[in-house]
Amino acid sequence: xxxxxxxxxxxxxxxxxxxxxxxxxxxxxxxxxxxxxxxxxxxxxxxxxxxxxxxxxxxxxxxxxxxxxxxxxxxxxxxxxxxxxxxxxxxxxxxxxxxxxxxxxxxxxxxxxxxxxxxxxxxxxxxxxxxxxxxxxxxxxxxxxxxxxxxxxxxxxxxxxxxxxxxxxxxxxxxxxxxxxxxxxxxxxxxxxxxxxxxxxxxxxxxxxxxxxxxxxxxxxxxxxxxxxxxxxxxxxxxxxxxxxxxxxxxxxxxxxxxxxxxxxxxxxxxxxxxxx
Numbered sequence: 593x594x595x596x597x598x599x600x601x602x603x604x605x606x607x608x609x610x611x612x613x614x615x616x617x618x619x620x621x622x623x624x625x626x627x628x629x630x631x632x633x634x635x636x637x638x639x640x641x642x643x644x645x646x647x648x649x650x651x652x653x654x655x656x657x658x659x660x661x662x663x664x665x666x667x668x669x670x671x672x673x674x675x676x677x678x679x680x681x682x683x684x685x686x687x688x689x690x691x692x693x694x695x696x697x698x699x700x701x702x703x704x705x706x707x708x709x710x711x712x713x714x715x716x717x718x719x720x721x722x723x724x725x726x727x728x729x730x731x732x733x734x735x736x737x738x739x740x741x742x743x744x745x746x747x748x749x750x751x752x753x754x755x756x757x758x759x760x761x762x763x764x765x766x767x768x769x770x771x772x773x774x775x776x777x778x779x780x781x782x783x784x785x786x787x788x789x790x791x792x793x794x795x796x797x798x799x800x801x802x803x804x805x806x807x808x809x810x811x812x813x814x815x816x817x818x819x820x821x822x823x824x825x826x827x828x829x830x831x832x833x834x835x836x837x838x839x840x841x842x843x844x845x846x847x848x849x850x851x852x853x854x855x856x857x858x859x860x861x862x863x864x865x866x867x868x869x
Contacts, residue, residue, distance in 0.1 A: 662692030686722035
């Protein structure tokens with residue numbers, strides 16, 4: 593078998609100025625602190641909160657590497673890595689995952705084996721290695737849903753034991769679609785004071801736009817799923833993934849996960865955008 597050609601080694605920062613790093617950390621204050629760490633290591637750090645425009649910005653102007661913190665929300669960090677590898681225009685960007693532990697970290701390693709895995713004390717050397725030796729044949733995830741293949745629907749939706757889940761506007765018999773639930777889960781079709789998770793099925797674009805502000809204010813820590821009929825389903829609708837994401841962002845939310853529920857429904861999971869105060 594013919595030997596592979598050597599990977600190109602990029603010039604170091606001292607040869608052409610600081611290299612730009614996209615840092616993704618889920619807490620605003622932590623992002624600022626960790627950005628300073630990377631600045632002191634000689635990198636030009638871009639660390640705004642994650643938004644629908646994040647991948648678009650990467651496609652327009654790829655950073656030298658993307659550094660994703662797994663300390664707080666490893667599943668969300670995994671999702672970002674999946675989306676980066678899924679797009680042809682971003683799949684070759686070196687990814688450095690920082691922190692994380694246990695089975696969740698093991699699953700991310702199995703899904704994205706060509707990323708670099710590091711701890712914060714060793715982050716400078718890890719970034720240098722990732723930039724100097726980018727993946728020669730990047731792993732391309734089959735779709736944004738790849739991380740959830742084979743998992744039960746409640747797990748994909750983030751429904752945990754003991755959770756109170758509000759089903760706002762859900763179709764008849766949606767409880768059967770969910771299948772077997774974790775222990776002590778309560779499903780409620782009427783608004784409850786303190787749900788752990790909300791699945792909202794707006795009827796159409798007008799319904800989405802008129803009610804998203806109120807739903808955003810009620811978004812619990814577990815998140816708000818906005819669910820719409822897929823274009824391949826037989827349900828007539830003017831809702832699309834683009835419209836759902838755009839409307840959610842305009843209401844002060846940020847999406848961080850997408851799930852194919854069944855042959856009819858897909859959903860985006862939103863959280864409230866972190867305050868800078």
